[in-house]
Amino acid sequence: MRKSLISQIATRARIDSRPFLVVGDLGFGVVEEFDSEFPDRFVNVGVSEQAGIGFSAGLAERFLPFFYSIGNFPSFRALEQIRNDVAHEGWPVVIVSLGAGFSYGSAGYSHHAIEDAGAVASIMNIEVFTPSCIHELESILKRHWTDPKPMYLRLGSNEFCSHSHQIRASGFYSTYNAGDGSIALLAHGEIVHQALEAAQKVPQDVAIFSVFQFNRLSDELKNELGRFAKIMTLEEHASEGGFGMRVKSCLPSTSRENFASLGIDSYDSHSGGSRAHLLERNNLDPTSIAFRLRSFIESS
Amino acid sequence: MSELQNAGWRVKRSILSISLDKNTPHVSSALSCADLLVGLLSRKKSSTLCEIYLSKGHAALALYCALEEYGFISTDDLATYGDDASIYEGHVNSRIPGVPLSTGSLGHALAFAAGRAFADAVDGSTLEHWVLLSDGELDEGSNWEALLLASHMRLRGLNVIIDRNGFQSLKETESTLALEPLAEKLSAFNWHVEEIDGHNLLEIDAALERASSSSSPTCIIANTIKGYPLAEIMDEGVLFHYRSATGAHLESFDSMKAYEA
Numbered sequence: 001m002r003k004s005l006i007s008q009i010a011t012r013a014r015i016d017s018r019p020f021l022v023v024g025d026l027g028f029g030v031v032e033e034f035d036s037e038f039p040d041r042f043v044n045v046g047v048s049e050q051a052g053i054g055f056s057a058g059l060a061e062r063f064l065p066f067f068y069s070i071g072n073f074p075s076f077r078a079l080e081q082i083r084n085d086v087a088h089e090g091w092p093v094v095i096v097s098l099g100a101g102f103s104y105g106s107a108g109y110s111h112h113a114i115e116d117a118g119a120v121a122s123i124m125n126i127e128v129f130t131p132s133c134i135h136e137l138e139s140i141l142k143r144h145w146t147d148p149k150p151m152y153l154r155l156g157s158n159e160f161c162s163h164s165h166q167i168r169a170s171g172f173y174s175t176y177n178a179g180d181g182s183i184a185l186l187a188h189g190e191i192v193h194q195a196l197e198a199a200q201k202v203p204q205d206v207a208i209f210s211v212f213q214f215n216r217l218s219d220e221l222k223n224e225l226g227r228f229a230k231i232m233t234l235e236e237h238a239s240e241g242g243f244g245m246r247v248k249s250c251l252p253s254t255s256r257e258n259f260a261s262l263g264i265d266s267y268d269s270h271s272g273g274s275r276a277h278l279l280e281r282n283n284l285d286p287t288s289i290a291f292r293l294r295s296f297i298e299s300s
Numbered sequence: 301m302s303e304l305q306n307a308g309w310r311v312k313r314s315i316l317s318i319s320l321d322k323n324t325p326h327v328s329s330a331l332s333c334a335d336l337l338v339g340l341l342s343r344k345k346s347s348t349l350c351e352i353y354l355s356k357g358h359a360a361l362a363l364y365c366a367l368e369e370y371g372f373i374s375t376d377d378l379a380t381y382g383d384d385a386s387i388y389e390g391h392v393n394s395r396i397p398g399v400p401l402s403t404g405s406l407g408h409a410l411a412f413a414a415g416r417a418f419a420d421a422v423d424g425s426t427l428e429h430w431v432l433l434s435d436g437e438l439d440e441g442s443n444w445e446a447l448l449l450a451s452h453m454r455l456r457g458l459n460v461i462i463d464r465n466g467f468q469s470l471k472e473t474e475s476t477l478a479l480e481p482l483a484e485k486l487s488a489f490n491w492h493v494e495e496i497d498g499h500n501l502l503e504i505d506a507a508l509e510r511a512s513s514s515s516s517p518t519c520i521i522a523n524t525i526k527g528y529p530l531a532e533i534m535d536e537g538v539l540f541h542y543r544s545a546t547g548a549h550l551e552s553f554d555s556m557k558a559y560e561a
Contacts, residue, residue, distance in 0.1 A: 040422055051411040051445035058415020085412055
């Protein structure tokens with residue numbers, strides 16, 4: 001989604017003097033055009049995430065800065081800058097992390113962003129968004145231009161979205177189908193596409209939701225979930241501290257026995273592979289998801 | 301005695317008095333940078349547009365007393381220091397008028413100020429940005445990232461003062477994680493470096509003026525004494541980094557003939 005992100009920032013920058021791009025020496029082949037078109041609103045701070053995020057916070061009185069980096073670098077390397085200088089000071093910096101989950105596949109565990117959203121979401125006063133497609137990204141940015149707030153934006157690698165879905169921008173989620181009321185599958189980020197594929201493999205009409213706000217469940221979504229007998233969450237993120245735990249905590253205690261979550265439960269840091277391989281190894285590929293969905297639906 | 305020196309005396313006395321009254325720590329750290337803050341606040345008061353970032357947020361009391369000395373906050377507000385629900389906390393709080401950034405964790409202010417200075421430059425502003433660092437916090441890599449960034453950008457209007465009192469949390473900086481040769485290190489990072497007596501307000505004032513008119517970022521290494529001017533009875537060490545001032549400190553301070561109210 002990086003090309004779409006930079007394109008959307010540039011589109012806004014043509015009519016708005018506030019968007020500003022700060023990069024941590026990353027973005028080859030993506031950020032150069034923005035630099036050429038807006039040289040006064042582009043800075044490469046070098047490989048220095050802590051200074052980069054502090055610098056971005058300093059810009060935010062005048063600009064709407066995006067600090068662009070990948071994987072765990074902007075989160076874990078500079079978590080206190082996010083907490084102190086952005087979130088608790090209330091500066092509307094967007095910290096962008098490309099390469100959500102296993103996007104960097106064979107690059108190794110240094111590049112697997114599988115705990116980042118939970119870490120940032122543990123900070124108060126910052127919103128964490130994990131869109132599954134460029135249209136959801138667009139709705140997030142649309143709100144940011146008029147109501148800017150501290151934000152962590154976790155993006156995957158897909159640039160295109162061929163699925164038909166209805167975005168509920170005010171509730172920060174998308175729906176793909178109404179379902180038959182028996183089960184809702186809530187996913188965030190690009191693994192929504194695996195969820196859609198998995199749903200085709202089970203006989204029941206599974207309602208698929210893409211929830212792109214990680215750290216809160218909107219009232220609108222909570223109301224909509226009330227009509228489902230069972231709820232399952234799915235994420236390309238550690239289960240511990242993940243989206244599933246957050247959803248579960250929002251459910252009425254009577255509903256929790258009809259809740260299940262799928263995420264990364266164990267992780268062999270030193271054995272690599274492609275994203276598809278890593279998803280399969282963690283039972284997060286479409287076939288495994290379908291199997292776990294069917295078992296959950298059929299469980300009493 | 302100059303008005304600046306009188307202001308310095310009053311601020312240091314307020315630090316001792318309030319620390320004693322409210323039983324709050326970091327008194328020796330506040331005293332080591334009090335004269336530097338008086339120099340900066342005096343500059344701000346004399347209609348020079350400037351922002352002051354106290355990166356060593358644990359010396360907040362010195363900043364608050366200097367803000368009060370120059371009328372940026374009221375005496376009544378300062379009196380709430382350390383009270384429940386007060387914004388005058390033990391570390392610097394950006395809700396206080398004249399404070400651009402909350403600090404407390406070391407190594408945050410310089411990068412933030414660099415962002416502010418950059419944004420100002422785009423807008424053609426002549427606002428000055430002064431970042432007061434402790435010497436101990438130079439252990440933080442984030443400061444060196446920011447030093448590299450600010451000098452690379454040649455951010456006019458951004459200057460650094462280092463409160464070089466020679467101590468950090470447990471003992472001397474040089475026996476903890478040696479900083480020397482500090483001036484050479486900063487010069488190698490392409491900063492213009494000056495060394496001054498950090499308790500001589502005339503020197504401080506002159507150095508601020510020189511830095512302000514320089515075309516490149518200046519780093520002033522201000523040689524200070526932790527607990528000044530009570531270093532001898534504050535053990536010349538770190539004890540009063542952790543303890544509040546005592547009645548004996550205040551009496552001793554008041555008896556010093558070198559100062560006049």
